[in-house]
Amino acid sequence: MRQIIIIGSGPAGYTAAVYAARANLKPLLIASSVEAGGELMNTTDVENFPGFPEGVQGPDLMTKMQEQAERFGTEVVYDDVESVDLTGPIKTVTLGNGDVEQALAVIFATGSAYRKLGLSDEERLSGRGVSWCATCDGFFFKGKEIAVIGGGDSAMEEATFLTRFASKVHVIHRKGELRASKIMQDRAFANDKIEFTWNSEVVGITGADAVDGLTLRDTVSGTESSLPVGGVFVAIGNDPRTHLVHQQLDLTPEGTIAVAGRSSLTSQAGVFAAGDVIDSSYRQAITAAGSGCAAALDAEHYLSTLPTALLAQAGDTELVSAN
């Protein structure tokens, strides 16, 4: 048995691991098999993470965080968590390869997943012009007219990035103004390849074998229109990834894992949560990192209150397995 398991490998997970490892808790971090590093792995320039005046590439930042966590003794496993049992003092985590890990404390830093539009043609045309990853797929839309759906920072970032390839990028937004930060808005407004379609929601994606257009509905007048595009990038937000715990932990009305006040304490003793999975308002790399730090400190404090017999169990097994 271990003292602590951290689930997730974004800024929250790795920061929690740095703190837990420096506290000599020898954390096991479950990084995921195909999404290790989290959302920043599909981001190019990160310009707002303090300490990088010239900006840093998302994947480079995550590699550095991982190295920092490993330097102090974090063990990283590239697998997915199949299920968890969080009841009682000993928590059980089952991995995709069938391995069962146990620990006295668990930190959930599982982040969030791209939200879908929920249209039937979205699934059908996924990989045929519908995409959620501009950095992966922008390349295939050279010289084409495409659309980005959304009005937040990620939508502006994707739209701006996609102008490297596309002849024109239509930004489709439900409202009359953007939610994105000022600097991202200004950059998009200044780009003459980006055209905004306001107060419009996407009610259909058309195309037999590949996307050939969108059906839009004006949210003010209700009028429907069609917009011919060869590709569509969906950036309408994220949903916290709570499928592992929704029967076991309290959630908020927004769908995030509920935590007590500004802490990382969930409704279950010994279970902590950090990053986007508890945050529906800020969702930044730096707020996730700060939240991961808080979770590790909360977990460290929790472990210090446990009976020595339990702690010895975590320690003993480790000594045995080390031999």
Next chain:
Amino acid sequence: MTARSVTEANFDQEVINNEKTVLVDFWAEWCGPCRAVSPILDQIAAENADKLDIVKLNVDEHPALAAKYQITSIPAMKVFQKGEVVKTVIGAKPKPQLEKDLADYLV
């Protein structure tokens, strides 16, 4: 075992005229999910060497083939039998899910 790379020059020989079932992994250096799924495909290839050939095609170096197979999202994994695409899987997925998607070709 690392899946071997195919090119425009040997695509016919390695894929189209291959008697075995072949999975072509359309990928690129700058695609994070492609790098993530690559070792998983290597494992599947090693465990199913008798049933399935798995090869990689770099879309950056071979845009004509990417265009021919209408690739707009990567990683794109296309299964070929007798020169025809019989199955397409889009996006990096964990090994158990990929094995499920490819179940018909792993038996």
